[in-house]
Amino acid sequence: MPTRAFTSGVQTVERALVVDPGQRVPGRAAGFPLRREGPAKLTGAAKYTDDLVFPGAWHGITIRSTEAHAKLVAIELDPDVDWSKVVVATAADIPGDNVVASIKDDQPVLVPVGGVIRHHAEPVALLAAPDKETLRRLKGRIRLVTEPLPPVFDPEQSDHVFAKYEVTTGDLALGFAGADLIVEGTYRVGHQEQLYIENNAMIAVPGDDGGIVIHGSLQCPYYVHKALKRALRLTHVQARVIAEETGGGFGGKEEYPSMIALHASLLALKAKRPVRMIYERHEDISATTKRHPAIVRHRSGVTKDGVLVAQDVEVIMDGGAYCTLSPVVLSRGLLHAGGPYRCPNVRLRACATRTNTPPNGAFRGFGAPQTEFAAEMQLNRIAERLEMSPAELRRRNVYRLNDTTPTGQVLRESVAAEEVLEQALGASHFERIRERTARESAERGGSGTIPPGPLRSGDRRVANGIGLALGWHGAGFTGSGEVYIGSIASVELTADGRIRVLTANTEMGQGTKTVFPQMVAAELGVPSDWVEYAPQDTAEVPDSGPTVASRTVMVVGGLVIRAARRLKAAVEERNPGVPFHEAFRDDAKANGATRIDQKFEAYPGVVFDDATYVGDAYPAYGWAAAVASVEVDLDTAEVTVRDVIAVDDVGKVIHPVLCEGQVEGGTLQAVGYATLEEMKVRDGRYLNDRLATYLIPTAMDAPHIRTILVEAPFSGAPHGAKGVGELPMDVAAPAVIAAIHDATGVWIHDLPATPERILAAMHGDRGAPAA
């Protein structure tokens, strides 16, 4: 397998921290292996779920509610249809508990007759048939008899609270009393669809033992496994989940796959044959989880020198109809709500409530992009009011080593907020360009807010702008999450002399299948392609936890490295004086298989009290800065994001090529969030529930993205890595909005900044600073 020489991602920035080729880092190979499954994906040989053939398989579909809130009185099958040729399943067919196992177990697999429909597109019944045409024909012949109930669509009007938290430190009143300037703001963000390009797909195959084998597109095999056991009353062995090649997830295939797997299984058990549930895009958008919409209210006090002295933040998230992951999404949102800034007097309050809309769930960033957008808007608006550079305001407030967060966490190590800030400012020539855009704005007549047309001086129809944002992202699970799930990852020397890594962490494009073998190979001193990555099959691999929270490389990678070290030690102890790479084949022949199971142990010194929200909310934080450059057409308010400088501190770079890929992909999703992606909701229903109407960035919308990787290692992980997947998602959106302000003079408080919103603000309808 070809390898690469080591290189840094940056050539032009002086004193770039970036990867140092001479430095030995556990898990980092001398060269970087190419994507392991790349050739199969490029030749069409790779099998995604819908590519798999199961002889005799039927197709399944879901009959969904068309109301947002109603009592389900009856499910009527048209008497003119011969239903004996197909299979219909309802809640009455569920052998176990009618819940999709999650945090609160409030979501039914199917709404039972007599039960309550809580959102549009909620699953009520299932239908399987030998062919899709029959399904299309019969779908409309199943009628739901319902009695409407009054729906709630406004999260602030809901009296059903999924989760509520408050964190306070210092004395808020005293803080505001000492402020020279108080700035208030309300920021709103809507649903965002993950829009993995492969739709949800699941195939259930009934087994002889009464069990089920699931083949699916999913992030977390053991989440699905747990859900199957609970609702279908299966033993650990009877439920088997295999993650097939997965065409993107971004959080969207974290928990909804449990639901689909249960649906496919119910039909498969009843039809006694494999059943394929392959969603079409329309169904995938209208029914599955989105990023939580949020309303964030800020009140901040600063001195005239730009020192933050008080922060009062209130976050309201719309959980949708069921709890799903809302408590943890909200928790992460809350803990990041102040931004990466030191402040002595802080109150953070957060609440997630129930509405009669489809449930919201995980999406890259997991609550933090919502609240960090608001925090950065606030910072940028404060800078404007103080007539201070937004860079300078941040310099005066960013976290430094040994600062304390609102939960009382002392940042003892791995703090790179200043570093990423300075890197981004340097690489983008931020201050120089800001001066120029200010000059251009002055030449246009003082501000971009003058009406388009005759008043505009000269013939410039386009305004340039540059914007900055800074962010942080707690690495791994919040609080004691990792201790609670106690992941296990394994490395095995098989009896026939093969080396295998066994984890349940899935490949969704981020590079798990490449990086884990690379890490083990680096520890064992063998080439990467000598190490196999076992399939993500619950019958084979241990529960190493879900593939979420940017935890794969940091947490599971740490376990894998430790397991590899123990394997190496065991083999070398049995073969004194012979290095592992020479000894392992003979050792396997002589001693049989050696398997090392490595269980997660709490990071030393990291303590968090989940009840009081005091302590180390995360073992460490990743730090990110983004500088965006935009052009805004002053007639149409169309925004072109020209380029983004993305600076991310990931602890240690294990594979720079894959790492950059994560930064680029996350940055573009954030640019989409800022400018384009908007779910229109009416009466609890998504209106633009097709790919033709829910727009994501194309290659023409995508900016040039320059990635600068910074390394501030975390001592708790053997390799120092802190994860990368979510970090870039937190910062690019507020940077783009700041750049739009720089170009036009208006602040857009609600995402996305569509031309309509920008024009409205430019014409004075909205956007004037609130305080």
Place this chain on the structure above:
Amino acid sequence: MELIHRPASAGTAATEARIAIDLVVNGERVALEVEPRRLLVDVLREDLDLTGTKVGCDTSSCGTCTVHLDGRAVKSCTVLAVQADGSAVRTVEDLAPDSEHLHPLQAAFVEHHGLQCGFCTPGMLMTALDLLARDPDPSDGEIRHAIHGNLCRCTGYQSIVASIQEGAAVMRGEPPRTWTEAHAAPRSTAPAPDR
């Protein structure tokens, strides 16, 4: 070509009248009988088991189903199988005999990280090859324009554009470059940050 009958997966009612069509798929003649309503993409995937061609939407928006029809890239979800009668169809499976002998464009995607989840990749390759057949040395802007009907949610497109640039160079006869070399001196025509 061997016909793979995927039991009960074709999604058609047995009663519908079938129409005989002739295709040349990846260089081989295939005679088929299809219902008039069936899409080319479904026939490729379900009847011929050419699952490298993907389906990502129901509104012809994503481009994952892109194949070549008589040499030009088309979204095979917008073509009825009967419309393709008499035509030559080329899918991603035809680009390389096996994964050891990749087409230069595929090799460039591996080296320059032009794919993450890989779901958009077959369509991207087919669209890019259509462009390169007409313009062997396109600018970044021309590449972005050509692939703007192929959505990718993973990569941010930058590495796809770079992969196409590097692949095009090899197809023009230049020696292949590593990621490291390309990174140090991109061919891309990206704007300088202080333009």
